[in-house]
Amino acid sequence: MQTILFILQKEFLQIFRNKTMLPIIVLVPFIQLIILVNAATLEMKRINMEVVDNDMSSSSRKLVDRFRASPFFSITRTTFSIKEAEKDLLEGRTGFVLHIMPGFEEKLGKESKASVQLLVDAVNGMTASLTNAYAQSVISDYNSDMVKARGGNAFISIMPKTIDIESSYWYNPQLNFKYYMVPGILVILVSMIGAFLTALNIVREKETGTIEQINVTPIRKYHFIIGKLIPFWIIALFELAFGLFLGRILFGMPVVGSLGLLFLFASVYLLVVLGLGLLLSTMAQSQQQVMFLSFFFLITFILMSGIFTPAESMPAWGQKANLLNPFAYFMRVIRMILLKGSGFKDIAGDLISITIFAAITLGMAIWRYRKAA
Amino acid sequence: MNNLAGFIKKEFIHILRDPRTLIILFGLPVVQILIFGFVIRNEIQDVKIAILDYSKDDVTREITNKILSSGFFVLSENLTENNDIEEIFREGKIREVVIFESQFARKLEREGKASVQVLADASDPNSASLVVNYTRGIIFDYLKKASKEAAQPLKINAEVRMMYNPGLKSAFMFVPGTMALILMLVSAMMTSISIAREKETGTMEVLLVSPLRPIHIIVGKVTPYILLSCINAVVIIALGYFVFGLPVKGSLVLLLAETVLFISLALSLGILISTMASNQQVAMFLSVFVLMLPTILLSGFIFPIENMPKILQWVTFIVPPRYFIEILRSIMLKGTGFFNIWQQTTVLIGMTLFFIILSAVKFKTRLE
Amino acid sequence: MNSAGKIIEVKDMVKKFGQFVANDHLTFDVYRGEIFGFLGANGAGKTTAIKILCGLSLPTSGEIKVAGYDVYTGREQIKTRIGYMSQKFSLYEDLTVKENIRYYAGIYGLPRREINIKTKTLLERLNICNIANTLVREIPLGWKQKLAFSVAVFHDPELVFLDEPTGGVDPIARRQFWELIYEATGHGITVFVTTHYMDEAEYCHRVSIMSEGKISALDTPENLKKQYHANDINEVFVKIARNN
Numbered sequence: 001m002q003t004i005l006f007i008l009q010k011e012f013l014q015i016f017r018n019k020t021m022l023p024i025i026v027l028v029p030f031i032q033l034i035i036l037v038n039a040a041t042l043e044m045k046r047i048n049m050e051v052v053d054n055d056m057s058s059s060s061r062k063l064v065d066r067f068r069a070s071p072f073f074s075i076t077r078t079t080f081s082i083k084e085a086e087k088d089l090l091e092g093r094t095g096f097v098l099h100i101m102p103g104f105e106e107k108l109g110k111e112s113k114a115s116v117q118l119l120v121d122a123v124n125g126m127t128a129s130l131t132n133a134y135a136q137s138v139i140s141d142y143n144s145d146m147v148k149a150r151g152g153n154a155f156i157s158i159m160p161k162t163i164d165i166e167s168s169y170w171y172n173p174q175l176n177f178k179y180y181m182v183p184g185i186l187v188i189l190v191s192m193i194g195a196f197l198t199a200l201n202i203v204r205e206k207e208t209g210t211i212e213q214i215n216v217t218p219i220r221k222y223h224f225i226i227g228k229l230i231p232f233w234i235i236a237l238f239e240l241a242f243g244l245f246l247g248r249i250l251f252g253m254p255v256v257g258s259l260g261l262l263f264l265f266a267s268v269y270l271l272v273v274l275g276l277g278l279l280l281s282t283m284a285q286s287q288q289q290v291m292f293l294s295f296f297f298l299i300t301f302i303l304m305s306g307i308f309t310p311a312e313s314m315p316a317w318g319q320k321a322n323l324l325n326p327f328a329y330f331m332r333v334i335r336m337i338l339l340k341g342s343g344f345k346d347i348a349g350d351l352i353s354i355t356i357f358a359a360i361t362l363g364m365a366i367w368r369y370r371k372a373a
Numbered sequence: 374m375n376n377l378a379g380f381i382k383k384e385f386i387h388i389l390r391d392p393r394t395l396i397i398l399f400g401l402p403v404v405q406i407l408i409f410g411f412v413i414r415n416e417i418q419d420v421k422i423a424i425l426d427y428s429k430d431d432v433t434r435e436i437t438n439k440i441l442s443s444g445f446f447v448l449s450e451n452l453t454e455n456n457d458i459e460e461i462f463r464e465g466k467i468r469e470v471v472i473f474e475s476q477f478a479r480k481l482e483r484e485g486k487a488s489v490q491v492l493a494d495a496s497d498p499n500s501a502s503l504v505v506n507y508t509r510g511i512i513f514d515y516l517k518k519a520s521k522e523a524a525q526p527l528k529i530n531a532e533v534r535m536m537y538n539p540g541l542k543s544a545f546m547f548v549p550g551t552m553a554l555i556l557m558l559v560s561a562m563m564t565s566i567s568i569a570r571e572k573e574t575g576t577m578e579v580l581l582v583s584p585l586r587p588i589h590i591i592v593g594k595v596t597p598y599i600l601l602s603c604i605n606a607v608v609i610i611a612l613g614y615f616v617f618g619l620p621v622k623g624s625l626v627l628l629l630a631e632t633v634l635f636i637s638l639a640l641s642l643g644i645l646i647s648t649m650a651s652n653q654q655v656a657m658f659l660s661v662f663v664l665m666l667p668t669i670l671l672s673g674f675i676f677p678i679e680n681m682p683k684i685l686q687w688v689t690f691i692v693p694p695r696y697f698i699e700i701l702r703s704i705m706l707k708g709t710g711f712f713n714i715w716q717q718t719t720v721l722i723g724m725t726l727f728f729i730i731l732s733a734v735k736f737k738t739r740l741e
Numbered sequence: 742m743n744s745a746g747k748i749i750e751v752k753d754m755v756k757k758f759g760q761f762v763a764n765d766h767l768t769f770d771v772y773r774g775e776i777f778g779f780l781g782a783n784g785a786g787k788t789t790a791i792k793i794l795c796g797l798s799l800p801t802s803g804e805i806k807v808a809g810y811d812v813y814t815g816r817e818q819i820k821t822r823i824g825y826m827s828q829k830f831s832l833y834e835d836l837t838v839k840e841n842i843r844y845y846a847g848i849y850g851l852p853r854r855e856i857n858i859k860t861k862t863l864l865e866r867l868n869i870c871n872i873a874n875t876l877v878r879e880i881p882l883g884w885k886q887k888l889a890f891s892v893a894v895f896h897d898p899e900l901v902f903l904d905e906p907t908g909g910v911d912p913i914a915r916r917q918f919w920e921l922i923y924e925a926t927g928h929g930i931t932v933f934v935t936t937h938y939m940d941e942a943e944y945c946h947r948v949s950i951m952s953e954g955k956i957s958a959l960d961t962p963e964n965l966k967k968q969y970h971a972n973d974i975n976e977v978f979v980k981i982a983r984n985n
Contacts, residue, residue: 006847010836017835039670041680042499048679063529089536090707092699095679108529115530123702125416125541127677130499132533133506140513143529163481163516164488167505169495170462177498209829216795216825216902217848218817291657292397299401303408308675310500312420312468318412332465339496342463371797371816 003219007227011201015231025235029189029243033250036185042308043177044130046074049096050085053078057105063116066142067098072134086119095121096131126309171256171339179254182247183334184307189243190266191273191327192298194236198277199290202228207286215371225366229274236270237263256341265333265347268354272326275361282368305331329354376585380593387567388597398563402555402605403612409547410617416541417503421449422469423461428477436489439515440471445507462494469493469504537706544617549701550674552609553635553694557668560602560636562660564643568594569656572647587736595640602636613705622708631704631714634721635697641728642693648735668694696720747806748773748900748931749794754803756789763789764800765954771933773899776926778945779935780978785951787935788828791904794933795825808899821849824893824930828905830885832892834878838869841877842892849896863891883914887921894925901925903934907941919944939975948974950981957981 015021049067053060067073076094079085085097099117107114118135122128172179205211214224240263247253280297284290304318305311305327311319322328329350336342388394422440426433440446449467452458458470472490474480481487491508495501538545571577571594580590610628613619621628642664650656668674671685672694678686689695696717703709711718749771756764763786771777781787792798794807796816805812808822832841839860846856864870867887872880877888886906894901903922907915919941922932934945942948942962949959958965958981962974969977 002852003848003850006844009847010833010840010844013840014833014835035685036670038682039685040676042676043680044499045680090703090709091713092703095677113530115532118531118533120533120535122535122538122541122545123706124546124677125538125543126499126546128535128538129416129503129541132535133503136531136533137506137509139529139531140509163512164486165491165509165512166488167491167493167509169493169498169501169505172495172498172501175495175498175502180497180499208831208834209827210831210833212797212827212829213825213831213845214848215797216820216823217845218821218850219848292394296397296401296404300404300408303405304412309413310468310497313416313418313500314412335496336463336465340463340465340494342465346464 003223004227011231037181048076048094049073050077050094052082052085052099054102055100055104059105060100178251182253186243190236190240194273195277198232199281202281203290257337262337269330271358275365278365301327377589381596385597406612410544417445421467422446423450423467425452425472427475428473430478432478433473548613553697560639561643565646565656568647569650569653573652606632623704628704638725645732667692750806752804755801757801775946776932778948781951786954822899824898824901826893826903830889832877837874839873845892900931942974
């Protein structure tokens with residue numbers, strides 16, 4: 001036990017003496033939160049659209065006004081030539097074209113039925129389907145308002161049945177994408193800090209040869225590993241707190257659930273991450289190899305964790321593979337706790353899984369770590 | 374010239390001998406393309422929902438059936454009261470609850486009006502709005518078919534054309550971006566680290582005093598990576614084509630020419646970084662922060678540039694992959710010719726020249 | 742001296758890395774209290790042997806006992822009895838002199854009080870109290886070397902392994918360093934030292950000369966010189982190399 005204290009004392013001395021370490025610990029959360037949250041946004045607001053109104057009637061103008069009033073669209077150009085608009089679409093100057101063909105109002109009056117054309121740049125399938133969804137809802141709102149407006153007169157006798165659909169968005173009524181991203185970024189932050197720092201620290205001892213000096217001492221393997229892990233465990237937990245604080249100040253991140261529960265889960269999760277860092281360091285001989293190996297693993301883990309897109313949308317094999325992805329667990333749990341206020345009962349299953357993970361990775365790391373040259 | 378050939382051969386052997394580097398070089402592109410293509414999806418499919426039906430009549434049952442047979446939704450649970458909703462959302466098992474008011478069918482029949490509540494878990498805002506929109510669509514569809522066609526006044530039908538990617542496949546979007554990322558990784562990052570390593574171990578000095586001219590050293594260092602990058606580019610295009618059905622609508626020759634242009638740009642960036650970095654670690658950090666992160670975040674690879682704050686949009690103008698990705702998408706998906714992408718091409722050529730001149734200046738001052 | 746008993750017994754030690762044989766059937770004993778020199782050119786297999794004796798790596802075959810324990814089964818017990826100083830000195834450059842001593846002593850399980858007392862006497866003996874709180878990266882190489890040695894024997898081991906301890910140090914510092922080694926033997930510590938400086942061999946009680954993984958000669962410096970009709974060990978070494 002006393003041995004661990006000596007190791008802790010030495011590790012902390014080194015960390016606080018390292019001139020590049022402290023800036024990393026303080027600046028990385030700032031940069032990640034400010035740049036990533038702003039850059040990594042799939043939030044669809046003010047989609048650039050062009051309007052080709054070849055009807056120029058009051059109905060078509062009203063429809064266009066609907067789009068103009070919608071917070072989701074911003075009309076950047078109005079033209080009469082569909083060719084022009086298609087060219088803009090081709091060259092990427094706009095993502096969406098509303099084309100109202102001649103005779104729109106006339107048809108609407110006579111046949112009660114008319115068509116408009118929506119041209120969506122679908123290179124990005126995600127934004128394309130959202131654009132389409134928003135456009136459809138603008139049009140259908142316009143539609144039902146017109147029905148209501150006419151409902152007052154002669155049409156009343158054949159007034160059709162209607163179903164009122166009242167939709168409400170729980171936990172994030174404004175559909176603020178940042179509330180979705182901040183927890184995701186926090187997961188990346190603590191995982192990268194935890195895994196990288198642990199792996200680099202031990203490989204650096206390998207490179208300078210001090211690990212050999214430790215290996216000829218009678219120190220117990222688990223003493224050494226515990227002594228190595230605790231400092232980074234504390235730092236990563238501190239980073240989580242600091243990141244949450246920044247998220248709260250910069251983006252007004254809501255914290256609905258219990259912070260205690262979040263930190264309980266995080267502290268177990270971090271054992272997995274640190275264990276992975278340790279495993280990586282046993283596989284690598286130089287800092288460069290560690291960087292490449294972690295780059296490879298982290299990118300795969302992060303992309304599959306459901307940071308940008310719901311993990312439920314993945315094909316079945318992807319979801320199965322995700323059972324082995326610790327990032328996915330924390331990604332889900334942190335969002336549940338922060339946004340929905342999920343309690344202990346709700347995350348108990350995940351907590352058990354992640355505890356098993358921790359036992360396995362730490363066990364493997366201790367087993368793989370050889371007190372040998 | 375013989376010297377040079379021998380030198381290039383030595384460089385090749387160096388790269389091919391290190392299995393870890395090889396994994397990065399060839400494993401990463403394949404893994405990334407597969408992950409992006411198969412896993413990163415925003416498609417609504419088998420979303421778990423709960424139904425709270427206070428009415429339990431024929432109409433609500435029929436609407437429920439329609440929702441569940443659409444392929445978009447699967448029923449996770451039938452709720453019996455409002456109080457259960459909060460709990461089931463918190464457990465995180467479902468993403469939407471559909472609530473039918475009591476006496477739904479009667480109200481619809483007598484008053485011509487009934488109401489449905491759709492509650493979505495918006496902790497993931499994008500899928501929440503998609504889920505709600507799909508549900509609305511299904512209910513409207515039911516209504517349209519239930520009422521007689523004649524009784525449907527004023528229907529505006531929106532014909533949607535999903536241009537360039539009718540199947541809305543995410544691979545169409547990610548393959549060009551991944552190509553830019555991988556080329557950056559292989560050409561710029563690997564070159565800069567490899568040259569920095571020679572500097573660090575002192576072998577660069579040996580090379581500099583050898584009869585090889587500096588230009589030969591650079592050519593020798595760079596040639597293997599040009600070849601590897603070209604192989605990678607072709608592998609990525611082929612994977613896109615055969616696995617995801619990603620077309621190359623435009624000219625393949627133009628596509629390859631632009632790719633070679635981008636590889637040269639990445640290599641000149643790599644050389645520039647190596648002239649600035651004194652050791653591998655600096656080269657690595659510079660590569661990660663100057664090359665990789667902007668390529669992932671600020672190039673329009675995953676995140677649409679239009680959605681970013683204005684300041685970040687300005688920053689993207691100096692991120693080379695931004696232009697390359699635009700070019701790739703234009704040629705592959707939209708089938709445009711050189712005429713539509715000459716601007717982006719000019720910018721890339723300009724940047725390449727700039728980086729080459731800058732690194733030549735840096736290299737010279739270091740020697741003197 | 743021979744009567745004090747064997748502290749290292751090596752019989753037919755072989756270590757192979759794939760096809761390459763780094764140690765080819767080494768057989769030798771080291772007696773308690775002596776300074777045993779392990780000489781040889783770079784790449785002769787000295788470091789490989791020392792790593793096996795320290796319990797850092799396992800031999801391919803052979804019977805080896807260190808401080809009474811078998812290197813196959815008793816590696817952790819061996820580690821409690823020995824000290825080790827590598828050619829890299831293995832001090833933490835970003836820790837001070839005192840912090841380095843405290844850390845390594847702590848790992849050997851010495852209680853904090855004892856560490857404090859012993860650190861004080863050590864600093865006084867080496868006459869380096871003034872740099873006790875200086876970072877190791879800022880002190881001269883010669884002092885680092887003395888410090889590394891003192892750290893290696895701080896926990897009073899029975900046996901200390903020194904792997905090329907004098908590399909890159911000037912002759913005066915080397916001379917002072919050997920005085921430290923003698924002082925340690927005075928306290929009953931056995932010293933096993935590898936070096937490729939042949940003049941240092943004269944300081945040893947017995948030396949073995951290795952080349953290409955084999956021991957070519959093993960005796961006291963005087964006997965070796967007589968046997969090879971040489972004026973110094975360097976000449977002995979050159980003659981052995983020529984015979985091969």
